[in-house]
Amino acid sequence: MINNIEIIKAKTTKINDVDFDNLKFGHVFSDHMLECKFKDGKWETPKVVPYQALSLDPSAKIFHYGQSVFEGMKAYKDENENVWLFRPLDNFKRLNISSKRLAIPELPENYFMDGLKTLLQVDNEWIPQKGGSSLYIRPFVFASGNGFHASPADEYTFIIATAPSGAYFSGKVKVLIEEKYSRSANGGVGYAKAGGNYAGQFYPTQLAIDKGYQQVIWTDDNTHEYIEEAGAMNIFVRINDTLVTGPTSDRILDGITRKSIIELAEAEGIPVEVRKLTVHEVVSAAKDGSLKEMFGAGTAAVISPIAGFGYKGTDYDLPELENTYASSLKKRITDIQTNKAEDPFGWRYKVE
Amino acid sequence: MINNIEIIKAKTTKINDVDFDNLKFGHVFSDHMLECKFKDGKWETPKVVPYQALSLDPSAKIFHYGQSVFEGMKAYKDENENVWLFRPLDNFKRLNISSKRLAIPELPENYFMDGLKTLLQVDNEWIPQKGGSSLYIRPFVFASGNGFHASPADEYTFIIATAPSGAYFSGKVKVLIEEKYSRSANGGVGYAKAGGNYAGQFYPTQLAIDKGYQQVIWTDDNTHEYIEEAGAMNIFVRINDTLVTGPTSDRILDGITRKSIIELAEAEGIPVEVRKLTVHEVVSAAKDGSLKEMFGAGTAAVISPIAGFGYKGTDYDLPELENTYASSLKKRITDIQTNKAEDPFGWRYKVE
Structure with a gap:
């Protein structure tokens, strides 16, 4: 000290x-x-x-x-x-x-x-x-x-x-997959928690709110075909039983909740894929029923479940499952955070 | 009032x-x-x-x-x-x-x-x-x-x-054409005079300064093949007798000095092309001698002449001309601004 x-x-x-x-x-x-x-x-x-x-x-x-x-x-x-x-x-x-x-x-x-x-x-x-x-x-x-x-x-x-x-969000959110606006550039500051990254999100988010959504799903600025973040959070998608999230890059924040979820899920035997995720794949999975869950991950909300998304004028609802990855992983993380469960990862840090 | x-x-x-x-x-x-x-x-x-x-x-x-x-x-x-x-x-x-x-x-x-x-x-x-x-x-x-x-x-x-x-810059600057970092995203806030656009430039600019340059020439974030801005200014390139500048977009600021230069040059009979400008074209023009001038344009400096540029480890010097577009256009604009010359454009605004 x-x-x-x-x-x-x-x-x-x-x-x-x-x-x-x-x-x-x-x-x-x-x-x-x-x-x-x-x-x-x-x-x-x-x-x-x-x-x-x-x-x-x-x-x-x-x-x-x-x-x-x-x-x-x-x-x-x-x-x-x-x-x-x-x-x-x-x-x-x-x-x-x-x-x-x-x-x-x-x-x-x-x-x-x-x-x-x-x-x-x-x-x-x-x-x-x-x-x-x-x-x-x-x-x-x-x-x-x-x-x-x-x-x-x-x-x-x-x-x-x-x-x-208290808790950051309450309830499930409906999100809009962004086709015009962007959060970050290749070679830019998207991976940094820089003030300017947030200010640039407010207007597109307001446009989404005006259309009846609560958050924007950010896509890459070049093609808008790759899913990158959910509002000010990282994003996870569950397709069948596999949890998928995009790799970090100079456009995507290296979220601490994100990487904790990846480690926790792997430890629980959940198949996890860290790879590029296309809008096309998510829309197809929503159509054929293999899209089970989507959620945002960040310190404030821990995990923020997504109820459905809009894309090119069509709304896609996600199923209402009994036992979700979102709720079980959120409970696992918060139990570790609050000293209600063992911490095999060494994440918890006692202040003394 | x-x-x-x-x-x-x-x-x-x-x-x-x-x-x-x-x-x-x-x-x-x-x-x-x-x-x-x-x-x-x-x-x-x-x-x-x-x-x-x-x-x-x-x-x-x-x-x-x-x-x-x-x-x-x-x-x-x-x-x-x-x-x-x-x-x-x-x-x-x-x-x-x-x-x-x-x-x-x-x-x-x-x-x-x-x-x-x-x-x-x-x-x-x-x-x-x-x-x-x-x-x-x-x-x-x-x-x-x-x-x-x-x-x-x-x-x-x-x-x-x-x-x-007093004057913002003094003397000619050497610039580095950026191959890694970017100033703005498609669908981002690059066209706005937003604080975050400037903070993101400081680190890449410092890296360029460490290499012996004074400013960065920003290129598009996707391919780094298109020339977009010069530091915090718009950029003009003179190839033979033609003045070229990129079109405004959601990545490029609609500079007031930029558009005044375009109008002034056209009024003076200088051929002006507002079109996408590639790094390849500028390098080729530097090699064959048709690249006569480069300069930044903005309110603070009005026109900031560029002495040469670096790209992929090679430095290209621009010729030292007697009568440059940079100096004649700067004089024309500042004479209008300071009421030393007629203002056929109606740009000058009297405060009373």
């Missing part, structure tokens, strides 16, 4: 105003946050400070040039008050992979890990214990240096903020 | 600290800025306020989801103290085109135009008169609403900030 993480406590707590039985996702923020700046060529030692507004010059590059990356994580509290993270080093590594692509300086591992652990100790009371709830953790780095010149900033700010949260 | 634009004057001025004879680009900011917020479903009336730090919650969506767009403009002061803009309505329209793609609410025209004119009147003293200098104008809109949910914000902030500036 870094011994000198300074802790500046909030003068009052907001925790008594929070209804922990009715938490939405990411709308209530804990009392403290971790903060450090990159200045004069190096990262300063992180501090725990009260969760508070940030003051930025109007020329700060975050407002103009989109230099920002983030991560999504969750902390869980078990019945013995132990606090758990899920594969946190993978989030740390991916944050730096994202930062590198966005020309943002990479963080030292102990600043991230020790900073996060210290923050969770200070705000321990904010970590919900109720089933389905968790403390959503949002590490992010953005360009706080100033100037209108289109070049990387000379100052960056790293923050970890947290939000006690 | 909107009659009720409130003006809150700065208590002191910074103008006496500024060396107007040695201005860099976008490093010194004027005393005031225009600001208005989109709240409860509508844009509030803009105000002129002191240029000052912005206060934002750490969950403000600009930090996480890259919802931001901007414009670049310039104001010029002629020898009679008249103040001129260049095609400002085109900037206004493009800002809204960008906003729409980023799911940001569009601005009313009079908020933009009357707000800008009021700001320029208040900060009239900040508009440089010296040749080559101008007041760089940066209108931008960003997501200031809060929450970690990946969806459009419920609050936005529109600001126009200004910076008295």
